[in-house]
Amino acid sequence: MKCVFTFEPLEQLKIDLVASFPAVQFCFYENVTLAEQEMKSAEVIVTYGEDLVDEHIYQAEKLKWIMVTSAGLERMPLKAIKEKNILVTNARGIHKIPMAEFTLGIILSHAKGFQRLWENQKEAVWDKQTPLTEIHEQSLLIVGAGAIGQEIARLAKPFGMKIIGVNSRGNAIDHFDEMYTLETIHSILGSVDYIVSILPSTEETIHFYQPSDFESMKQSAVFINIGRGDVVQEEVLMTALNNQEISHAYLDVFEVEPLPKSHPFWKMSNVTVTPHISSTTMNYLPRALEIFRKNLHTYMNNDHEFINVIDPERGY
């Protein structure tokens, strides 16, 4: 049985896989173009999920299963996959630890004014007058109270934050003090200190945040987007920031990525740009391959209890 990777894991991860599955012929390639030579005979393809196109699916005559080592399936050729009835699994669930740590790090850095303190160091300026705040008793609105949002809530709660969540049903969840839905969220936006958006990109969420939402926010409010860039039109966000309707935006995701060099966000003093990196961690691939290994055991045993199966119709 042939398993083709369209990327190269670290040496030790490859050695472990090969040793664990002697019946599998692993072929590791640096990219999808190099991998194409083996597509025809591949029964399993392992990909980060941004390189496969329809043609690969049609060429891969023996293909039965695609393991996507990320969570977003937006760039996968799902129509062809559905047509050929190929199993797709992903790495859903491994993002919550790094993304929640990243979010708490951003919130604390903002409260403690680290960017200003670090600029002061460059000039050897000892300035004790910098106004530091606390997150204790501040409110945190988590828009998207799924696995990642719940992990953020779990970590933020012990700091004494008031945690407000948004999910589709508005039902109560552990670590959250109040819940809203996407329909009722607008009423709460004006009273929170930190807003973290983890919304995915769907028909319902595209350009979700309206100019009136930012107008209603506290002037001291902080908007953090680690979900998808297109939930807010960049023009809308830019206007809100230029009018100082909110205090700062921490943006890890954008309508176009990489964010173009000429984009105003890079230069705005009340915007912090990070390169869609919140889920990045040295532990990422080991964890994703742990899911793959479990599924590969299932596959080799002809069992059917796969973890993280994707419905190609819905895309998640």
Place this chain on the structure above:
Amino acid sequence: MKCVFTFEPLEQLKIDLVASFPAVQFCFYENVTLAEQEMKSAEVIVTYGEDLVDEHIYQAEKLKWIMVTSAGLERMPLKAIKEKNILVTNARGIHKIPMAEFTLGIILSHAKGFQRLWENQKEAVWDKQTPLTEIHEQSLLIVGAGAIGQEIARLAKPFGMKIIGVNSRGNAIDHFDEMYTLETIHSILGSVDYIVSILPSTEETIHFYQPSDFESMKQSAVFINIGRGDVVQEEVLMTALNNQEISHAYLDVFEVEPLPKSHPFWKMSNVTVTPHISSTTMNYLPRALEIFRKNLHTYMNNDHEFINVIDPERGY
């Protein structure tokens, strides 16, 4: 009864005090020099704790109580105070929230490489290759497991960190996985990822950390000092950093403060300097004055149950 402040709280705090204690004549001054005119008749002095000298104590004929709105008593004229048998109380206990938040912020900023990411923004560089780490399953050694250390442990534990503490008896404490004493700590220094020093400055702790301690640490170790600067000789720390025996030092306290402009720490890429600011928060004075108010009620009622009474002999 006259109560003299050697600093000016915000207007609202002054109004609240005056309204709450009609029998007290409050005199607020911007600094101790201006306050001197009222010292002679002051029964109570409220100070940040770095301005009073022996002479003030001898001049203040009616003085019965000094409220120090900080925790460190090193600069107080304790000998004269003891001689005249004056009650001293401080603001012990209000530092734990801001200092624990500050520490978690530093740890997360380090793990997520925020300094590097923010430098990248200045050059409009979208670099996803930055190696981000996690604090999940990393170990944290808290040297000084008092109120502040325990608060850091409480907040760090939910992140999945292994928490190791150091206190005088080495006894078990909530949120800590292991405990050591100042005598046994040296054996554990080589196996931890983050070291937070909250040691006060005492005869026992001065120049506590030895060159061999840093030599034994992991090359990836991070040393954070939010206690007192003189627990490590700066030469020793500098050598360790120059030899890359550890990865980074976050220093909020120094042997001489403010840190002199010419000090090499300012320019070292593996040192982050902050201006003894970890306990700073907009909530600081309101909380300190909350303690003062409770004690002032006690004082006015001729009760004796004061909060945070200092023994001038021991200095804490």
